Amino acid sequence: MADLARGVLLLVPNETVMATEDPGEPAPGDREVVRLQSGPSKGRTLRRKPRLQLRLPIGYDIARLRRALALALKMSDGEKTISVESADDRKKRGDDRATRARLEEDIEQLQRIIGDLAFEPLRGGITSRSEALHVMGFAPSAVPDQKAIRGRYRRLALVFHPDSPFGDHQRMSQLNEALEKLTRA
Known part of the structure; x- marks a missing residue:
């Protein structure tokens, strides 16, 4: 995911990324079910806030990253096309x-x-x-x-x-x- 976000941010002009609607944080009641696979709590089920971990250098704005990934999803679904040209x-x-x-x-x-x-x-x-x-x-x-x-x-x-x-x-x-x-x- 980090590579995808970085790729969008490198190739797509910032105005295009920022014009994409920010999907925002997950709703307060939105939870994902995670079953622990190892450790002393193995087999235990947790309900936690959905998250996406990206390993990127410091300095990336979270909202901008969400927009970049939303743009990538729209391009993948064919909802949006972009042309990289001057x-x-x-x-x-x-x-x-x-x-x-x-x-x-x-x-x-x-x-x-x-x-x-x-x-x-x-x-x-x-x-x-x-x-x-x-x-x-x-x-x-x-x-x-x-x-x-x-x-x-x-x-x-x-x-x-x-x-x-x-x-x-x-x-x-x-x-x-x-x-x-x-x-x-």
């Missing part, structure tokens, strides 16, 4: 939530953009160079070099690879066909 931690957590919300909005917007820009797979496959350029996102009359073609392929493969969030097997297959057609020429 005001800076709370502010940072709030900032993190705001940043996360903005990032989620950005991700949703990017998903809409990708959906709008994604090419529709060609039904008959890629039959010409202009169709291959279209699938890769180049203008039909463009003459990109091999480095530009491979760079575009890598970027589009990140988006359309079946293991990515926007993955599409058919689009990836057509990207592969387009790459083959454009690098063979």
